[in-house]
């Protein structure tokens with residue numbers, strides 16, 4: 485029994501090579517569905533704050549002063565790489581690094597993302613609205629350029645109260661004024 | 664890929680300052696035959712007086728603070744301190760707890776941070792390789808944080824001056 489086990493291991497090693505992983509001669513291989521750093525893309529963010537709510541380690545800090553600024557901070561020194569935020573994000577503004585597992589640094593104060601979404605003006609009435617998310621603009625208009633962005637940033641109040649022609653005219657005026 | 668060769672074998676001392684044991688298991692995994700950090704001459708020692716590198720895990724709890732400082736004082740200079748896991752870096756999941764005496768780098772200078780909760784054994788190995796360079800630079804008396812050139816993946820980016 486014991487002899488057979490030893491012999492089996494020997495055969496395994498002779499056939500399959502040594503068990504020692506050849507790191508750092510070869511780059512590290514991570515298993516499938518490996519979870520690394522979450523990466524934030526401010527163009528896709530809608531400011532829904534779901535990621536901040538679900539984060540178990542409170543690694544995400546969002547400060548939202550309506551009409552002025554929306555700041556986003558993700559601290560990798562706190563993050564436990566659970567990807568809850570990625571599952572919660574409705575617009576895929578957060579994506580995960582699934583091929584690297586090595587995060588080593590000399591300075592902990594640099595291991596964070598500091599970003600944010602700017603507030604833009606509604607082209608009809610001029611109220612400040614959060615810049616629309618890229619994926620939502622593309623879903624609505626099929627493209628992501630100045631015109632579709634301006635059309636998507638019409639505020640909810642104007643959408644409710646103004647007619648389609650008025651909005652169309654206002655957006656066109658806004659675009660020509662900004663050219 | 665070349666790895667900076669330290670002058671002597673690296674003897675590491677594993678210091679648990681109140682961690683959840685996740686990182687400690689990963690450090691042991693880095694020393695087992697599968698990852699085999701002993702290929703680089705890394706050896707786990709039982710006494711801080713024999714160590715070159717201290718691999719610390721965990722946020723420093725209020726109870727452990729005294730002993731941690733006493734242990735770190737016993738390590739001969741030059742020494743390099745590696746913090747493993749996010750709870751040693753900022754407090755991580757324990758951040759803001761009533762029983763914490765702050766992350767380790769508020770008490771003593773820390774040279775290398777390995778991120779992850781817990782990090783991969785390869786990450787810990789890179790941390791130790793990086794600490795080897797820190798140690799070598801400290802021996803030559805020209806260590807600052809900017810001089811360390813071992814990359815995130817364990818490669819040497821630039822020759823040491």
Ligand code: SF4
Pocket residue numbers: 522538539540541542543544558562563564565566567568569570
């Ligand atoms: S991966 Fe987990 S810990 Fe990290 S930011 Fe996302 S939710 Fe928070």
Ligand code: SF4
Pocket residue numbers: 528529530531532533534535536569572573574575576577578
């Ligand atoms: S990153 Fe995603 S979940 Fe977080 S606020 Fe932006 S859209 Fe919402």
Ligand code: SF4
Pocket residue numbers: 682683684685686687720721722747748749750751755756779780781782
């Ligand atoms: S970093 Fe995470 S796994 Fe490591 S000791 Fe702290 S809580 Fe445990």
